[in-house]
Amino acid sequence: MSDADGNANNTEIIGDGTTGANRTDDGAKDELTEASGLASLPSDAAATSSMTGITTGQAVGIGFGSAIGGVFLLLAVGLFFHFIRKGNLSRKRRPQPVPPDSAALDLLEQPLAHETIRKDMRSLQTGIKNFVDNYFRFEKVILDAAGEAQIQALAGRPSQDSKSSWSDALxxxxxxxxxxxxxxxxxxxxxxxxxxxxxxTLLPPDLKGAYQSLHDTGPSSRRSIDVHQRTRLLSLWRRISGHLLSPSERPDQNQVEGVADEIAAALAPLRHQKSGNYHAVLRTLVASAAKLGMNLFEQPHEWRALWSTSHSGKRGVAVFPGLSFITEVQPSDKGHGFEAVNSMRVCKVVIEE
Incomplete structure (x- = not known):
């Protein structure tokens, strides 16, 4: 190896070493820069916190307030749906409008046809005739004062003549x-x-008492009473009252038996033959009469029994009444109740000789 080559190598090494030293310095600078950046992070976070203006306590308060607000919101929503549901139920339960008075008539039975009433009257008349024919064998009858009074208390006088008596008639x-x-x-x-x-009576006593109280107008003048309106209201009252009676009161068996006993006691002086189902048949007649009485009570017009005929020349005994319905009334001249002005005859009195 030559000196030149060795110098060259030394130079390269020295160059590399210089270069490495330079890199080492640059790395140190970078590390310092990074370290200074990390050190500055807390100050940046504080700066950010100071920029938003919210502390930790405030953040907790906001969260708590939001929770309470949510609870109130849920309560409000619950109450809202509760009132909606309640409103729907109240609309479903809303009472129906009251029908006019005329609608009440649709709930009542239709008035009896006159032919039906005539049929019931004929049936009762035939029953009474058969009862007398089958259970009485007549002889000379002598009525004492007590017997006369007992018959008169039930049947009145035999005629309008105040001097007439059942003793004379029998x-x-x-x-x-x-x-x-x-x-x-x-x-x-x-x-x-x-x-x-x-x-x-064969009518319900309370019903009869109420009728008489309503029918008695007291000392009223003719001008103070709307007779037409009052008649219509009383007619409606009678029909509704009769319709509302329970089946046990149509007729009441105790009343039937009581009336049958009273009639049997009054007829005792006339009956000399005691046989058969006398009392049972008599109770059947009384029950038929009671049923007829309630049917007549419920009719639109009041009724009255006819014991005389317009034919003055006809002789005989009125054994069974005729019947008419009063179609027009006016206050009585005596100031109490009403009296008939016009009437409609349903059947005529039965007169036999």
């Missing part, structure tokens, strides 16, 4: 069957008449 044996039929008929129709003042 004095003729040939007329006794007819008079006995008349006593039974008059007693039954008195007890189904809502205007009848007697204590014994």
């Amino acid at each position: 004095g003729d044996p040939s007329l006794q069957p007819l008079m006995t039929r008349a006593i039974i008929s008059r007693a039954l129709f008195a007890m189904i008449d809502p205007k009848y003042d007697g204590n014994i």
Whole structure:
């Protein structure tokens, strides 16, 4: 190896070493720069925190407030849906409008046809005739004062003559069957008449009492009463009241048995033959009369029994009444109740000799 080559190599080594030293210095500078940058990070974070203006305590407060706000929001939403649901239910339960009064008539039974009433009247008349023919064998009848009073309490007087008596009417044996039929008929129709003042009735007593209270207008003048309107209201009241009665009150069996016992006691002086199902048949007649009475009570027009005929020359005994419906009334001249002005006859009185 020559000196020149050795110098060259030395130079290269020296050059490389110089170069390495330079790199070493540059690396040291870079490390210092990086270290200074890392050291500056905390100051940058503080600067960022100071720029936003929020401390750790404030951040915690914001989070807590957000949680409470969320709770209130949930409560508000829950209440909102609760009121919506309640409103829907209230709309579903909203009461229906009250129908007019005329709609109430649709709930009532239709009035009986006149032919149906005539059929029921004929059936009761035939039943009374058969009862008297089958269970009475007449002889001379003598009624004492107690017997006369008992019959009169049930059937009234045999005629409008205040001097008439059942003792005289029953004095003729040939007329006794007819008079006995008349006593039974008059007693039954008195007890189904809502205007009848007697204590014994085949109508529900409370219903009869209410009717008489409403029917009694008191000492009112004709001008102070709208008769047409009052008649319509009373008609509607009678129909609704009868419709609302329970089946056990149509008729009441205790009333039927009580009336049958009263009639049997009044007829005892006239009946000399005791046989058969006398009391059972009599109770059947009384029950039929009670049913007829309630049917008549529920009709649109009030009714009245007819015990006389317009034919003044016709003689005989009125054994069964006729029937008419009162279509127009006016206040009574006595100032109490109403009296008929116009009426419609359904069936005529049965008079036999």
